[in-house]
Amino acid sequence: MASSFCTVLPSHVLARKASFPPAPSEIFRTSLAPERFRRHRRRFLQFSCPKVVRAVSSMATREGAATVAAEGSKIRVAHVLTVAGSDSGGGAGIQADLKACGARGVYCSTVITALTAQNTAGVQGVNMVSEEFVAEQLKSVLSDMHVDVVKTGMLPSVGIVKVLLHSLNEFPHLALVVDPVMVSTSGDVLAGPSILEVFREELLPRADIVTPNLREASTLLGGKQIETVADMHEAAKLLHDMGPRNVLVKGGDLPGSFDAVDVFFDGEEFYELRSARVRTHNTHGTGCTLASCIAAELAKGSPTLSAVKVAKRFVETALDYSKEIVVGDGPQGPFDHFLMLKREMQGSRKHWIFEPSRLFLYAVTDSVMNKNWDRSITDAVKAAIEGGATIVQLREKEAETGYFIEAAKSCLEVCRSHGVSLLINDRVDVALACDADGVHVGQSDMPVRVARALLGPDKIIGVSCKTPEQAHRAWTDGADYIGCGGVYPTNTKANNKTIGLDGLKAVCLASKLPVVAIGGIGPSNAGAVMEIGAPNLKGVAVVSALFDRECIVEEARKLRATLDKGKTSNS
Numbered sequence: 319m320a321s322s323f324c325t326v327l328p329s330h331v332l333a334r335k336a337s338f339p340p341a342p343s344e345i346f347r348t349s350l351a352p353e354r355f356r357r358h359r360r361r362f363l364q365f366s367c368p369k370v371v372r373a374v375s376s377m378a379t380r381e382g383a384a385t386v387a388a389e390g391s392k393i394r395v396a397h398v399l400t401v402a403g404s405d406s407g408g409g410a411g412i413q414a415d416l417k418a419c420g421a422r423g424v425y426c427s428t429v430i431t432a433l434t435a436q437n438t439a440g441v442q443g444v445n446m447v448s449e450e451f452v453a454e455q456l457k458s459v460l461s462d463m464h465v466d467v468v469k470t471g472m473l474p475s476v477g478i479v480k481v482l483l484h485s486l487n488e489f490p491h492l493a494l495v496v497d498p499v500m501v502s503t504s505g506d507v508l509a510g511p512s513i514l515e516v517f518r519e520e521l522l523p524r525a526d527i528v529t530p531n532l533r534e535a536s537t538l539l540g541g542k543q544i545e546t547v548a549d550m551h552e553a554a555k556l557l558h559d560m561g562p563r564n565v566l567v568k569g570g571d572l573p574g575s576f577d578a579v580d581v582f583f584d585g586e587e588f589y590e591l592r593s594a595r596v597r598t599h600n601t602h603g604t605g606c607t608l609a610s611c612i613a614a615e616l617a618k619g620s621p622t623l624s625a626v627k628v629a630k631r632f633v634e635t636a637l638d639y640s641k642e643i644v645v646g647d648g649p650q651g652p653f654d655h656f657l658m659l660k661r662e663m664q665g666s667r668k669h670w671i672f673e674p675s676r677l678f679l680y681a682v683t684d685s686v687m688n689k690n691w692d693r694s695i696t697d698a699v700k701a702a703i704e705g706g707a708t709i710v711q712l713r714e715k716e717a718e719t720g721y722f723i724e725a726a727k728s729c730l731e732v733c734r735s736h737g738v739s740l741l742i743n744d745r746v747d748v749a750l751a752c753d754a755d756g757v758h759v760g761q762s763d764m765p766v767r768v769a770r771a772l773l774g775p776d777k778i779i780g781v782s783c784k785t786p787e788q789a790h791r792a793w794t795d796g797a798d799y800i801g802c803g804g805v806y807p808t809n810t811k812a813n814n815k816t817i818g819l820d821g822l823k824a825v826c827l828a829s830k831l832p833v834v835a836i837g838g839i840g841p842s843n844a845g846a847v848m849e850i851g852a853p854n855l856k857g858v859a860v861v862s863a864l865f866d867r868e869c870i871v872e873e874a875r876k877l878r879a880t881l882d883k884g885k886t887s888n889s
């Protein structure tokens with residue numbers, strides 16, 4: 319498991335430098351012609367006095383909306399323009415840039431410099447876009463849109479670099495991120511040696527940050543050997559002398575290094591950004607992604623070092639999530655930028671979507687009862703399923719969080735192997751941590767809307783309701799089912815109001831959602847509950863009738879038989 323920690327040295331310098339928000343002038347580059355610089359600076363300052371940047375940026379972090387400024391009802395979104403090549407395999411280039419910016423919540427426009435035919439085996443063909451058409455794309459975007467940061471990737475000819483330089487002069491932008499792509503991760507050459515001079519003489523001096531890997535740094539420095547972290551420091555210094563404000567030398571390929579070490583140099587201080595190396599072959603597109611993430615963070619208003627740290631952590635986490643994915647047959651696969659989406663996809667790996675008939679015999683565990691009967695939660699769950707339970711809820715009020723998560727994972731294995739959903743009572747954090755199928759919450763627990771926002775659309779959310787009003791709210795808030803009770807008196811839940819069969823009927827009648835009855839239910843009265851004649855009453859939920867008994871399997875079978883009988887006599 320990769321750690322996503324970055325150690326940054328020296329820390330006292332970091333604390334001083336990573337102040338937020340940055341003064342606009344800090345991220346504002348003087349690469350523009352003086353008059354344009356002044357005009358654009360005025361516009362930027364007008365939009366983003368420090369107060370506005372602070373307010374809007376913190377909102378951006380919370381909501382994931384990368385807004386750089388708001389004026390009245392108009393919101394200007396952070397915007398990165400990537401000038402790069404297309405990767406038909408979708409792992410690197412323009413495609414990686416779009417995904418990285420999307421994942422970081424930033425708008426991304428694209429100027430395509432070349433089409434590459436490539437896959438996980440390598441690059442099979444390159445078709446350069448003409449200089450004229452690159453110029454036309456640049457003009458279309460930059461003359462119309464408020465681009466905050468320009469990020470470059472594959473620039474396959476001197477002519478294309480010149481066209482870009484011309485546009486950078488012409489149109490305002492806040493920062494320039496140069497990823498000096500020359501050789502693909504598969505070893506294919508994407509820009510020849512003729513490009514070096516214009517890179518060194520004209521592009522790098524404009525850059526706010528340049529992000530070479532070891533091979534690119536060596537090539538830019540005329541073949542300098544870079545084999546140690548000390549060499550990386552030296553390379554960063556030499557590259558900085560070429561004019562960029564900041565240099566990040568990426569040490570992913572450093573021989574014999576246990577950690578992934580990158581060296582950042584801002585002209586004054588060196589910072590070693592270290593993290594555990596993620597062991598995976600799915601690294602295609604990491605360079606493009608890192609540079610795009612840096613661009614995205616700069617566009618949101620981050621200082622450069624903070625942007626680099628966030629970007630590095632993003633890439634490490636994405637690599638870690640993607641260790642096992644298989645996209646192609648070649649030796650180096652792409653990785654997954656959309657971590658949240660991945661989590662949701664894991665959820666959707668369930669064998670079924672929520673089906674109300676699953677509420678038929680709902681087993682709700684109780685830690686005290688299991689302890690009294692000296693059995694583990696997993697054994698209790700296994701027995702309930704063996705006896706015919708169709709859905710399980712872990713209601714472990716006393717469990718410590720770490721123990722609860724481990725127990726839930728073990729129960730999930732059992733439930734998944736039987737095609738039974740497993741929900742967690744109250745604890746949305748535990749449900750997220752073990753990727754359970756959903757949660758059950760009460761009226762005073764986390765609100766359904768909040769739980770839904772955290773869990774995403776695929777998870778099952780049940781909510782307790784005693785009244786028609788609560789039932790209506792459950793529907794509008796996005797719950798999947800209602801737990802209604804206590805129908806009969808119960809010792810399992812203290813101070814719980816009993817609503818009787820009439821209360822259950824009233825909730826069922828008012829509810830557009832499926833309902834499961836709970837409270838004091840067992841084999842002797844389950845039939846009467848199901849006979850109230852509400853089509854959306856789908857089953858009964860029981861605690862003590864299963865788990866406060868000597869033989870869970872036997873009790874579950876009895877209950878199941880009663881319910882099955884009622885079902886056949888009603889149909």
Ligand SMILES: Cc1ncc(COP(=O)(O)OP(=O)(O)O)c(N)n1
Pocket residue numbers: 680682711713743744758759760761763780781782800801802811834836859
């Ligand atoms: C299926 C089902 N229905 C109702 C409840 C009760 O939930 P809540 O009101 O949150 O009370 P606690 O269970 O948390 O004490 C339930 N757990 N399951």
Ligand SMILES: Cc1ncsc1CCOP(=O)(O)O
Pocket residue numbers: 803804805807808809810811814836837838839859860861862863
């Ligand atoms: C959790 C809960 N919510 C309403 S009643 C109840 C307890 C149900 O337990 P039992 O099935 O033992 O009566």
Ligand SMILES: [Mg+2]
Pocket residue numbers: 743744758759760763
């Ligand atoms: Mg609760």
